[in-house]
Amino acid sequence: MYEIQVLSHILGLANCEKVTNFLEEHPGGSQAILRCAGRDATEDFDLIHPAETLKEIESSYLGLCEPQKPKDPPSNLALEEKTDLNTLLNLEEIEEAATKVISKKAWAYYYSASDDKISKLQNTQAYRSIMLRPRIFVDCRACDLEMTILGHRVGLPLFVSPTAMARLGHSTGEAGIAQGCRPFNALQIIANNSSVSPEDVVAGATPGQIFGWQLYVQLNRKSSEDMLARVDRLDQIKFIVLTLDAPVSGKREDDERINIQASSTGSVSAQLFAGTDPSLTWADTLKWLSKHTKKPVVLKGIQTHEDALLATQYAPFVKAIVLSNHGGRSLDTAPPAVHTLLEIQAYCPDVFKRVEVWVDGGIRRGTDVIKALCLGARCVGIGRAALWGLAAGGAEGVERTLKSKSDLKVCDLALIIISQ
Numbered sequence: 081m082y083e084i085q086v087l088s089h090i091l092g093l094a095n096c097e098k099v100t101n102f103l104e105e106h107p108g109g110s111q112a113i114l115r116c117a118g119r120d121a122t123e124d125f126d127l128i129h130p131a132e133t134l135k136e137i138e139s140s141y142l143g144l145c146e147p148q149k150p151k152d153p154p155s156n157l158a159l160e161e162k163t164d165l166n167t168l169l170n171l172e173e174i175e176e177a178a179t180k181v182i183s184k185k186a187w188a189y190y191y192s193a194s195d196d197k198i199s200k201l202q203n204t205q206a207y208r209s210i211m212l213r214p215r216i217f218v219d220c221r222a223c224d225l226e227m228t229i230l231g232h233r234v235g236l237p238l239f240v241s242p243t244a245m246a247r248l249g250h251s252t253g254e255a256g257i258a259q260g261c262r263p264f265n266a267l268q269i270i271a272n273n274s275s276v277s278p279e280d281v282v283a284g285a286t287p288g289q290i291f292g293w294q295l296y297v298q299l300n301r302k303s304s305e306d307m308l309a310r311v312d313r314l315d316q317i318k319f320i321v322l323t324l325d326a327p328v329s330g331k332r333e334d335d336e337r338i339n340i341q342a343s344s345t346g347s348v349s350a351q352l353f354a355g356t357d358p359s360l361t362w363a364d365t366l367k368w369l370s371k372h373t374k375k376p377v378v379l380k381g382i383q384t385h386e387d388a389l390l391a392t393q394y395a396p397f398v399k400a401i402v403l404s405n406h407g408g409r410s411l412d413t414a415p416p417a418v419h420t421l422l423e424i425q426a427y428c429p430d431v432f433k434r435v436e437v438w439v440d441g442g443i444r445r446g447t448d449v450i451k452a453l454c455l456g457a458r459c460v461g462i463g464r465a466a467l468w469g470l471a472a473g474g475a476e477g478v479e480r481t482l483k484s485k486s487d488l489k490v491c492d493l494a495l496i497i498i499s500q
């Protein structure tokens with residue numbers, strides 16, 4: 081028999097839960113819980129699970145117990161020293177500022193990528209190896225970045241890709257990202273493993289602000305079906321993004337290293353993937369999904385033109401694809417999205433007419449965005465950059481990430497050039 085204390089400050093209560101009966105069902109795997117045995121599990125629990133999670137295991141409630149004082153601040157929650165965001169000129173500097181304030185665990189989870197990080201590096205390098213061809217005598221006064229994504233008006237051709245566990249980096253978590261997106265009316269995709277519930281992320285949305293919800297199909301299908309039903313009820317969420325490039329967790333050694341020191345149960349990533357179903361196929365999965373959502377579907381993690389073409393066979397249920405190698409976190413040496421864009425241009429350009437093609441991975445500059453758009457992408461996602469912004473300065477840091485003034489000027493210029 082194991083007794084595990086789970087103190088929930090998020091509920092404003094000090095709950096003590098006995099979770100023995102629940103161990104085998106835990107989507108994060110039993111080990112994730114067992115390593116907290118006999119001690120205050122607040123930090124482990126709190127950073128990963130949305131507030132309402134404890135209600136789901138209320139039957140295990142034993143009684144009240146005294147919260148233990150955390151030895152170290154779990155992340156920058158207690159640090160929240162003000163970084164002067166205006167002094168941060170680009171994404172490198174925002175990442176540097178974030179690295180100074182977040183916990184080692186958060187840094188390792190956010191920064192890490194698979195094996196030798198070749199795909200992560202190439203994601204950025206690929207854009208740098210493409211040169212722009214600027215045209216002259218173009219009237220540059222009218223600069224408008226507004227556009228539509230799946231028919232919904234947004235302020236930028238830039239969206240926030242789904243990333244798990246934003247509260248690891250900042251107390252406001254995914255809700256802080258939503259707030260940072262607001263001034264730009266930018267699309268945010270909420271991760272399946274979001275540390276804030278989708279209801280709470282969209283709660284403060286302005287009229288017209290839109291979201292997607294990303295799905296990892298769980299081995300426990302019923303839990304995915306229940307989540308899809310919840311998400312169906314949220315009008316601000318316009319589509320489901322089914323992630324397909326990570327049937328299992330990549331080997332992320334920065335994440336592993338930091339957790340070997342803390343315990344022997346493996347990386348945060350490995351624990352997060354414990355309940356994910358690795359058996360998805362073209363033949364079965366979309367049929368199943370169509371029965372459990374009324375929203376259109378976006379397939380994330382397309383890495384070859386062959387799969388891009390296959391995806392079009394499922395239009396109009398599938399309305400968009402995201403060319404992505406998961407920020408280099410899944411299969412190392414998988415191609416950068418921009419290479420897949422070029423493949424589609426070369427072998428099956430009709431794909432662009434059948435579904436919207438989005439990309440993410442390695443975006444550092446406005447010029448990277450422009451290159452992707454010039455090559456046929458509808459819009460471009462940022463993953464880590466939004467997390468670093470959030471960690472450096474909460475919602476304002478996310479705003480700063482999306483803004484980066486000089487880059488946008490370059491964006492604007494290049495957008496005008498595209499439209500000629």
Ligand code: HEM
Binds near residue numbers: 084107109137352355
């Ligand atoms: C310390 C005690 C812990 C308790 C009592 C606990 C409890 C729970 C509960 C009740 C759920 C179910 C949510 C649902 O079915 O919708 C859940 C989900 C999950 N937990 Fe934990 N957990 C604990 C620790 C951890 C740790 C340390 C990790 C990983 C580092 C983790 C990772 C996950 C993941 C990935 C999910 C699935 C989230 C989803 O499907 O949206 N858990 N946990």
Ligand SMILES: Cc1cc2nc3c(=O)[nH]c(=O)nc-3n(C[C@H](O)[C@H](O)[C@H](O)COP(=O)(O)O)c2cc1C
Binds near residue numbers: 271
């Ligand atoms: C910390 C972190 C967590 C992520 N979690 C998820 C996730 O839960 N679901 C998902 O589909 N992609 C996830 N991704 C991948 C991102 O959606 C995106 O594809 C990737 O970060 C893009 O690369 P970039 O970080 O270079 O912008 C994650 C990426 C990072 C860095």
